[in-house]
Amino acid sequence: MKQQKFGREAQLNRWGYFFVSPFIVVFLIFTLWPTAYTIMLSFTDLRGLRSDFEFIGLQNFSKLVADPYFWGAIQNTFIIWGLNFAPQLGVALILAIWLSDVQLNLIGKGVFRAVIYMPNLLTAVSVALLYRSLFGYPSGPVNQLLFSLGFHVEEIRDGEVIKQAFNFFRNVPFTRALVAFIQWWMWYGHTVILLMAGITSIPVSLYESALVDGANSTQTTVHVTLPLLRPIMLYILITSMIGGMQMLDIPFLLTDMRGAPDFKIRTTTVYQYNIAFQGRNDYAYASAISIGVFIITLILALIIFFFLQDRSDLKKKA
Numbered sequence: 001m002k003q004q005k006f007g008r009e010a011q012l013n014r015w016g017y018f019f020v021s022p023f024i025v026v027f028l029i030f031t032l033w034p035t036a037y038t039i040m041l042s043f044t045d046l047r048g049l050r051s052d053f054e055f056i057g058l059q060n061f062s063k064l065v066a067d068p069y070f071w072g073a074i075q076n077t078f079i080i081w082g083l084n085f086a087p088q089l090g091v092a093l094i095l096a097i098w099l100s101d102v103q104l105n106l107i108g109k110g111v112f113r114a115v116i117y118m119p120n121l122l123t124a125v126s127v128a129l130l131y132r133s134l135f136g137y138p139s140g141p142v143n144q145l146l147f148s149l150g151f152h153v154e155e156i157r158d159g160e161v162i163k164q165a166f167n168f169f170r171n172v173p174f175t176r177a178l179v180a181f182i183q184w185w186m187w188y189g190h191t192v193i194l195l196m197a198g199i200t201s202i203p204v205s206l207y208e209s210a211l212v213d214g215a216n217s218t219q220t221t222v223h224v225t226l227p228l229l230r231p232i233m234l235y236i237l238i239t240s241m242i243g244g245m246q247m248l249d250i251p252f253l254l255t256d257m258r259g260a261p262d263f264k265i266r267t268t269t270v271y272q273y274n275i276a277f278q279g280r281n282d283y284a285y286a287s288a289i290s291i292g293v294f295i296i297t298l299i300l301a302l303i304i305f306f307f308l309q310d311r312s313d314l315k316k317k318a
Contacts (some may be wrong), residue, residue: 080176170260
């Protein structure tokens, strides 16, 4: 009987390996190998149309540390991400609490959930091109509306007053705010779903106890819901920061593909793309940029996790 049992387990294990093998093959080809190849290229001088390269040690990384454009891209990335994340978490938290409140019992909650999540289903490329067309210069729909309402830019030429449209994408604060708004609009629905999942996982007995103690909805939210949502909000913060460091398509397509105006919309991945596929095609230095972004993201994620994790269990163990 034991031999028969072991034979069945071995057969099941073989089938398990068979069904897992496609994922392993795809992971090795499309994830592990590109990652290893990127790390290797960061120590070389590969650029242009060359296929040969030489190992140059840490020269790319020493150049990266002293590169003001790289640190400018880091600054731009965090500014745009901060403008996006703060309202994203705030609005998503309010909506998640409203849609999960049993006492409030909003009518049509399912419809609201679908509408809120719908922007997340759109491709970033189509959204970027849509907003670039809306705010286009000089004859975009927004400019046409503003002209009809009497809003325009006046310029004096040869003694004549010329009415011109707004060139929105030459204004740094506006372009940054628009990129942040698009990122918020596309991802706040995803954040709402995560927060609602966290709220529904909180035991109902805690809310019943708070109700018996005379707590109102605001007190229940502050003292019960928010503390117990801390782990999921920590997860959202870290994953949002990782996604923010990889922000490419919206700032890339909404501007001149180089982060105009004045390179203030150039994020780290846009800068990496510019180095790798535009101009000199410096693949080695672009690989070093990707490794640098990974190290910065990892350090920041560890710092956030260290300071925001729940230490109550650690104190109990101590």
